[in-house]
Amino acid sequence: MDQDIPEFKSQLRLESALYVQNGLQWVSAASLLLLAAITLNWRLNEIGPADWGFFMAVLPLAFICLLGAMFLGHGAVHPYSRWLLLVFLMLLVWCWLLFIAELLQVAPQSIAAMEAVADILVLLLMMGLFPDALMIAAGQVPLVCFICLSRYQSMPENLAFPLSKFICLLVIIAVGQQVLFSWFSRAIAGSVEKQKLLKQFRRLALVDGLTNLSNRRHLDELLKQEIRAAQRNGRPLCLLLLDIDYFKRLNDSLGHQAGDDCLVQVAALLSDAACRPRDLAARYGGEEFVLLLPETPLEGALAKAQSVAALLHQRNISHPDSPIADRVTASQGICQWQPGMDADALLQSCDRRLYRAKGQGRNCIIVSG
The missing domain is CATH 1.20.140 (Butyryl-CoA Dehydrogenase, subunit A; domain 3)
Incomplete structure (x- = not known):
């Protein structure tokens, strides 16, 4: 007050x-x-x-x-x-x-x-x-x-x-x-x-209540804006989609409170990774997160994904029921926008890379060519 x-x-x-x-x-x-x-x-x-x-x-x-x-x-x-x-x-x-x-x-x-x-x-x-x-x-x-x-x-x-x-x-x-x-x-x-x-209502409409990251609605708005910007200036635009490996097993073994704590910690890590003014960290849904990286080539997006994986390793969040590690890991897919792509096409392309990462044993990064 x-x-x-x-x-x-x-x-x-x-x-x-x-x-x-x-x-x-x-x-x-x-x-x-x-x-x-x-x-x-x-x-x-x-x-x-x-x-x-x-x-x-x-x-x-x-x-x-x-x-x-x-x-x-x-x-x-x-x-x-x-x-x-x-x-x-x-x-x-x-x-x-x-x-x-x-x-x-x-x-x-x-x-x-x-x-x-x-x-x-x-x-x-x-x-x-x-x-x-x-x-x-x-x-x-x-x-x-x-x-x-x-x-x-x-x-x-x-x-x-x-x-x-x-x-x-x-x-x-x-x-x-x-x-x-x-x-x-x-x-x-x-x-x-x-x-x-009005500011509170807008914040509630655009921010995920648990993680305090942007929600899917805000991501959709800014992704369309950044695609239009990339079309105008010809600068690269990359999207990074991250999924926490075996998150359901974490909830089942440690409880939903531990799952929520894990989501909050991963969200904080991604928020720190989105360090430039136009970078955006958002919760895509469930245990999936997105990093929107304007004016970033694939090499820069890959370096960002590797940095996220290293930070997640340092956090050492316990996951006793994971078949690949005793800590929380994540699979990541990276895609670069190409002329003619709309927001849905870019998200679908990035989702395919994430699906391949999960199919190759998880805890890895797949980058589009």
């Missing part, structure tokens, strides 16, 4: 960073639309003059909004630095404050409209940045302070209204951020748990 916590936390950090980045892009786009609506309404209703100061307030804000709307989504896989996003947010909020201050300076009667604009911005920031409390505070607190101070300056005799609004907004922001982030965290936790279950 302790190992699951860092995984969840790292996923939560990544998802939070991506959400905040996408949220900033969305806030930038929404801000651009809001700015366009305010400017259009300002001109159509002739609320105030459109002088140089007005345009000097509009243009920087429009540029920042356009910049965020266009480029913030480019880091969708690897999010930008949190501090870079924080700087951008501060620039966006500062430009909004300059814009609102300019409008209030030329048209003080628009205080109610500017309060509505600030409230909309606070809502947008809450929806877009709630996973990051620092970003929330950096974006919303200046807006709330500024608009409450502006209300107080326009109505100094009524201090209770801006003060109560300021307190209420801060409480709503703090509580809302905690509630939304709690929902967000639970969603991420559920997603992480589903990913773990």
Whole structure:
């Protein structure tokens, strides 16, 4: 359970960073639309003059909004630095404050409209940045302070209204951020748990439960892939099929638990033998195992089979009822893929070599020509 916590936390950090980045892009786009609506309404209703100061307030804000709307989504896989996003947010909020201050300076009667604009911005920031409390505070607190101070300056005799609004907004922001982030965290936790279950189900579907080697299904999948690769690049592909000699007698004499222990030890030996990244050790069925050896010629596969036989001899697994040795031995068949062979043909060819090895007294290796 302790190992699951860092995984969840790292996923939560990544998802939070991506959400905040996408949220900033969305806030930038929404801000651009809001700015366009305010400017259009300002001109159509002739609320105030459109002088140089007005345009000097509009243009920087429009540029920042356009910049965020266009480029913030480019880091969708690897999010930008949190501090870079924080700087951008501060620039966006500062430009909004300059814009609102300019409008209030030329048209003080628009205080109610500017309060509505600030409230909309606070809502947008809450929806877009709630996973990051620092970003929330950096974006919303200046807006709330500024608009409450502006209300107080326009109505100094009524201090209770801006003060109560300021307190209420801060409480709503703090509580809302905690509630939304709690929902967000639970969603991420559920997603992480589903990913773990999917990985477990896939592992159960592709791994043999006793030996922890790949099972027949996984072997079939990878064998087809490696055949296609051999067709493309012309590199050799070999298959080694191994059968434990007189395994039924081992079960009968020592019991099924001893048989299972033998299978586990042989599987561990083959897993060590499959040392390259694309090599695959798999349980073919019962006491039969397979080594899939991509980009390996017959000489290399034969050397691998001899190494497996030597390691099995060193393990010295007891087999008191074997007619050929007092320890566990194995018969091996090796086949190299030839153009035109499919997976079934390659397996059948390798199986014929294994059958010949068993027919020649077992504990030997037969290689195709």
